[in-house]
Amino acid sequence: MVEYSKQELERFASNDAILPQLLDAKKRGDAARAAELRSQIIYPAEALLAVKETRGADWIRARNLRTDDADRKYGADWLDRDVVS
Numbered sequence: 845m846v847e848y849s850k851q852e853l854e855r856f857a858s859n860d861a862i863l864p865q866l867l868d869a870k871k872r873g874d875a876a877r878a879a880e881l882r883s884q885i886i887y888p889a890e891a892l893l894a895v896k897e898t899r900g901a902d903w904i905r906a907r908n909l910r911t912d913d914a915d916r917k918y919g920a921d922w923l924d925r926d927v928v929s
Contacts (some may be wrong), residue, residue: 856886882909885910
């Protein structure tokens with residue numbers, strides 16, 4: 845399990861407002877709004893790395909997922925190269 849400091853967790857604070865909206869959009873069956881909201885979420889680097897390894901970099905790109913945390917941790921080109929975590 846990954847441990848985050850308080851400062852690191854604060855980077856994800858903006859997700860708090862987005863997640864309820866995302867759940868609501870999914871309940872309504874509004875796939876376009878859900879996709880829009882998913883692209884605003886800041887995902888933990890480790891989660892995106894796992895998605896890259898299972899689904900591939902193009903899957904992340906196709907969904908326009910934010911990679912801020914992974915870019916910071918692994919470097920801007922992490923989607924295009926092997927990453928050793």
